[in-house]
Amino acid sequence: MARINDTSGYLIAPDPARKRLTRAVQGTDQNGDPIDLRVVEERPLTIYLNSQEIVTAMTIGDYPEYLALGFLRNQGMLRDDDVLQGVDYDEELEVVVVRTAKQTDHEEKLKKKTRTSGCAVGTVFGDMMEGLAGVTLPGLAVRTSDLYTLAATINRTPSLYLEAGAIHGTVLCQGDRPLVYMEDVGRHNAVDKIAGWMLSEGVSPDDKILYTTGRLTSEMVIKTAMMGIPALASRSGFTAWGVEIAQDIGLTLIGRMKGQRFVCLAGEDRLIRDADPAKVADEPRKMGRKGAVL
Amino acid sequence: MARINDTSGYLIAPDPARKRLTRAVQGTDQNGDPIDLRVVEERPLTIYLNSQEIVTAMTIGDYPEYLALGFLRNQGMLRDDDVLQGVDYDEELEVVVVRTAKQTDHEEKLKKKTRTSGCAVGTVFGDMMEGLAGVTLPGLAVRTSDLYTLAATINRTPSLYLEAGAIHGTVLCQGDRPLVYMEDVGRHNAVDKIAGWMLSEGVSPDDKILYTTGRLTSEMVIKTAMMGIPALASRSGFTAWGVEIAQDIGLTLIGRMKGQRFVCLAGEDRLIRDADPAKVADEPRKMGRKGAVL
Numbered sequence: 001m002a003r004i005n006d007t008s009g010y011l012i013a014p015d016p017a018r019k020r021l022t023r024a025v026q027g028t029d030q031n032g033d034p035i036d037l038r039v040v041e042e043r044p045l046t047i048y049l050n051s052q053e054i055v056t057a058m059t060i061g062d063y064p065e066y067l068a069l070g071f072l073r074n075q076g077m078l079r080d081d082d083v084l085q086g087v088d089y090d091e092e093l094e095v096v097v098v099r100t101a102k103q104t105d106h107e108e109k110l111k112k113k114t115r116t117s118g119c120a121v122g123t124v125f126g127d128m129m130e131g132l133a134g135v136t137l138p139g140l141a142v143r144t145s146d147l148y149t150l151a152a153t154i155n156r157t158p159s160l161y162l163e164a165g166a167i168h169g170t171v172l173c174q175g176d177r178p179l180v181y182m183e184d185v186g187r188h189n190a191v192d193k194i195a196g197w198m199l200s201e202g203v204s205p206d207d208k209i210l211y212t213t214g215r216l217t218s219e220m221v222i223k224t225a226m227m228g229i230p231a232l233a234s235r236s237g238f239t240a241w242g243v244e245i246a247q248d249i250g251l252t253l254i255g256r257m258k259g260q261r262f263v264c265l266a267g268e269d270r271l272i273r274d275a276d277p278a279k280v281a282d283e284p285r286k287m288g289r290k291g292a293v294l
Numbered sequence: 295m296a297r298i299n300d301t302s303g304y305l306i307a308p309d310p311a312r313k314r315l316t317r318a319v320q321g322t323d324q325n326g327d328p329i330d331l332r333v334v335e336e337r338p339l340t341i342y343l344n345s346q347e348i349v350t351a352m353t354i355g356d357y358p359e360y361l362a363l364g365f366l367r368n369q370g371m372l373r374d375d376d377v378l379q380g381v382d383y384d385e386e387l388e389v390v391v392v393r394t395a396k397q398t399d400h401e402e403k404l405k406k407k408t409r410t411s412g413c414a415v416g417t418v419f420g421d422m423m424e425g426l427a428g429v430t431l432p433g434l435a436v437r438t439s440d441l442y443t444l445a446a447t448i449n450r451t452p453s454l455y456l457e458a459g460a461i462h463g464t465v466l467c468q469g470d471r472p473l474v475y476m477e478d479v480g481r482h483n484a485v486d487k488i489a490g491w492m493l494s495e496g497v498s499p500d501d502k503i504l505y506t507t508g509r510l511t512s513e514m515v516i517k518t519a520m521m522g523i524p525a526l527a528s529r530s531g532f533t534a535w536g537v538e539i540a541q542d543i544g545l546t547l548i549g550r551m552k553g554q555r556f557v558c559l560a561g562e563d564r565l566i567r568d569a570d571p572a573k574v575a576d577e578p579r580k581m582g583r584k585g586a587v588l
Contacts, residue, residue, distance in 0.1 A: 023534040027549075027557040030438075030571040035557065042512055042533040058512065144324075166509050166531030185511060185533055215460045217479060218336055218352065237460030239336040239479055240317040255321075263321040263329065277324040 004156045012180045012197065016163040021060050038164045042185045048097040049077055059189050060160070060167070063182070064089045066196030067189055068096035074195050074223045076131030132222055137250045138206045140230040142267070145275035147233055149176040150211055151257055152281075159183060161213070170194055170212040172203075172229075178211070187214030191223050198227065205229045216242045216255055216265075225249050231267070233257055238265060259283035298450045306474045306491065310457040315354050332458045336479045341365055342391040343372070353483050354454070354461070357476070358383045360490030361483055362390035368489050368517045370425030426516055431544045432500045434524040436561070439569035441527055443470040444505055445551055446575075453477060455507070464488055464506040466497075466523075472505070481508030485517050492521065499523045510536045510549055510559075519543050525561070527551055532559060553577035 007013035016022070025039045046056045047068045054077070059067060065087040072078040083101035090096075150173050160167050160183045168187035172180040172194050182193040191212065198205065205228035214220060216238035222245060224232045232246070233254035243265045246253035252267030259282035264271055301307035310316070319333045337355045341348045341362045348371070353361060359381040366372040377395035384390075444467050454461050454477045462481035466474040466488050476487040485506065492499065499522035508514060510532035516539060518526045526540070527548035537559045540547035546561030553576035558565055 025532075025534060025537050025559065027537075027559045028562050029558075030554055030556050032567055037557065039532060039534045039537065042535040164531075166511075166533055185509075215479075217460075237458075238333060239460055240319060240333045241336040243319050243321075243333065260324055262324050263331065264323075265319065265321045268322050273326055 002156065003158050003162065004153065007157060009177060010157075010179065010181060012182070013157060014159040014161075014169070014181050014183055015062075016158055016160050018062065021062060021160060022164050040160055040164045040167050040185060044094055046093075046095045047071055048095065050097070050099055050103060057189055058185055060184050063193045063196070064096050066182075066193040066200065067184075068098050068196065069199050070192035070195030070197070071189075072098055073199055074192055074226045076226065078199075129222070131226055132245075132249065135225045135228070135249060137225065137228065137230040139250065139270060140207060140209075140252070141270055141272050142209065142231045142252050142254075143176075143272045143274050144262075144277075146173075146176040146209070147254060147257065147262070148260075148275050148280050150178055150209070150233075151235075154178055154181065154211055155283075157181060168212070168214045170210065170214070172198070173209040173211055174207055179208075187212065188219060188223065190214075191220065191227075195223070195227050209233060212236075215239070216246075216253060218242050218245055221245045221251060221253070225251055231270075233262075296450065297452050297456065298447065301451060303471060304451075304473060304475060306476070307451060308453040308455075308463070308475050308477055309356075310452055310454050312356070315356060315454060316458050334454055334458045334461050334479060338388055340387075340389045342389065344391070344393055344397060351483055352479055354478050357487045357490070358390050360476075360487040360494065361478075362392050362490065363493050364486035364489030364491070365483075366392055367493055368486055368520045370520065372493075423516070425520055426539075426543065429519045429522070429543060431519065431522065431524040433544070433564060434501060434503075434546070435564055435566050436503065436525045436546050436548075437469075437566045437568050438556075438571075440467075440470040440503070441548065441551065441556070442554075442569050442574050444472055444503070444527075445529075448472055448475065448505055449577075451475060462506070462508045464504065464508070466492070467503040467505055468501055473502075481506065482513060482517065484508075485514065485521075489517070489521050503527060506530075509533070510540075510547060512536050512539055515539045515545060515547070519545055525564075527556075 022038045022040055025037050027035055029035050041060055042058050043061045044056050045059050045064055047054045049072055085099040085101055088097045154171050161169055167183050167185055168190050169183045170190035171178045180194055180197055182190045184190040208229045209231040210224050210229045212234045215236040216234050218241040221242045231252040235257055238255045246266035252270050253265040255263050255265055260277040260280035316332045316334055319331050321329055323329050335354055336352050338350050339353050339358055340350045343366055363381060379393040379395055382391045448465050455463055461477050461479055462484050463477045464484035465472045474488055474491055476484045478484040502523045503525040504518050504523045506528045509530040510528050512535040515536045525546040529551055532549045540560040546564050547559040549557050549559055554571040554574035
């Protein structure tokens, strides 16, 4: 499948040639012959909310500010009424500090919680489910013709995935146009970076579709809902809980989207079936969605 | 690719028919026709070490005791000299409590840490790297004929992956024989369940090979090393840091193992190339490694 050359339709497209995102690694193949491979980097990034250490994420390292902002937002730690004062990234220390005008609710909660239980991870999860309770998603109509166009465009867009593999991509889309394409070693990071970008730019989620290469687990569905995005599509499979949450909150959920095939798991009534699947090209085996040898 | 019928060679094989691991979900396909799918479950499981809440993991829910034990062990929170007093699982509360004879070092550390920083996640990561410092792996010779046999057997073993998809598998192997095959929604959970089983059964890691369907990230490599297993092979790709750690600590690392192809990224000198790749069957496209429609 030919790659597209013109990515000017994107607001942010992957930059597979960017330094520090990949490294050349030497190995030997099945015949014992040496091969040089381009491999994605993975770095720790520690996120602080004011003076509070929150989490260390493993990331490829691009857009650390968006990752921090989006993570805190999607976990419900940053709320609409928190006034951002700055996001400071220290490359050497591998730390991002998100500063708000006053201490957030979350810091107080975390302190109380850690006194009794010691760790925030359980709390984080509880907060996510809590944050979900107030979410209502707009009833966006989704055209299957747009979904097919998006998948074909995204899969042919030059990316770290096509270049090096072992990475997940998530794309913020509007109609049949992919807008912001983020990649990361953790599929959740790619989503969080998009959330951080949306927050920074004040972008409305109401008419957006999120496309991801990763599985539709509960966490992925919850993050999409926390961002207010009404539709989520993936090449990959899904878990029972992911489907259940999507059905409960009115998120249109499309899984296993490859070539002409897909499964609609929630939001069938919002789907406009305006494309003939038989006329959609099936996905060739060697479509390049794997790492390339240099 | 035909599935094998006889799994009696395994000590623990997947049990795709087991209740509570999958659920029937209804969707519509690309033509608007209703389809019933079997989908993996995903449940929260909160792990305690004595009175200390450590983490909430998302899991399919089988072997919660092994998951808890293996997680704590792989994070360096349970050490060789900690005396286990019991592992109690409460299905209704979705909680596992691992009890030791006396308070572990980790609990004291965690308390100190949380007083200043509030969350254990950063600590957890630091502890993992710290734990790695003392690890030396035995120089196990690995036969490529064994690797090919293992991959062919594992891929044809009835599993939740073949049944429902959207799940990762990890298999503890010895020579050409797969011993314990664990699956989970999170690839790290599958590894941790194997670690918990090894700890419970007192199994030596010295002559073992770990096979996984997931990517070879730093965390996967570190966990394998923490378990003392000298060889790790995967169908999937790898990150630069994963490769670097494997090279540093003497772990034999094999990636992108599909059909006759593989890449050796570390431990070339311990690899015995006793199989002719040209005689190994290449992997058919429809080998069934995806979710099945009911």
